[in-house]
Amino acid sequence: MARAATTADAFNAVAEPRRRQILDALATGERSVNDLVAALDLPQPQVSKHLRVLREVGLVLVREEGRRRLYRLDGRPLKAIHDWVGRYERSWSQRFDLLDAVLADLKDEEAEPDGGTDDDE
Structure with missing residues (x-):
């Protein structure tokens, strides 16, 4: 039996504890991936994977500043x-x-x- 996609909606996306940690960190303001890696003590690929899921459901927005990508919470x-x-x-x-x-x-x-x-x- 196939597993349901975690990117279907906000309910599924926030079911994962690490994603909730990322949302909590972004609730204080815009942050880069490296900031999140340091704040959450998680490997960069794992943070990037979770950010991708959160972006796909619209919970996180990204903007580019030079070579950096800055992420922020969109609570809608x-x-x-x-x-x-x-x-x-x-x-x-x-x-x-x-x-x-x-x-x-x-x-x-x-x-x-x-x-x-x-x-x-």
Whole structure:
């Protein structure tokens, strides 16, 4: 069975942890391949391979400055991921609210006096 292409969309591209590291590094500004190699302690061919995938899905833009290529983040393709996760965020918030209520009840129970029971009997 053939493996799905990692360049199909932003979801697949960011599924790879090294690509997320590259995006994190580019979130602070434009960088060259050599800057990324040094920052991430990865071999240059591996960084270049991941940059190619990120470029193909539109997450990274490149501009040439003399002989150097400078890469920068383009977050627009991340909107699809943000929108998708947003649907689940509502559910998480509701669950956390319920958990907060349970924890508050438990805390109140701990703070209440015994109700007059005598443990010495």
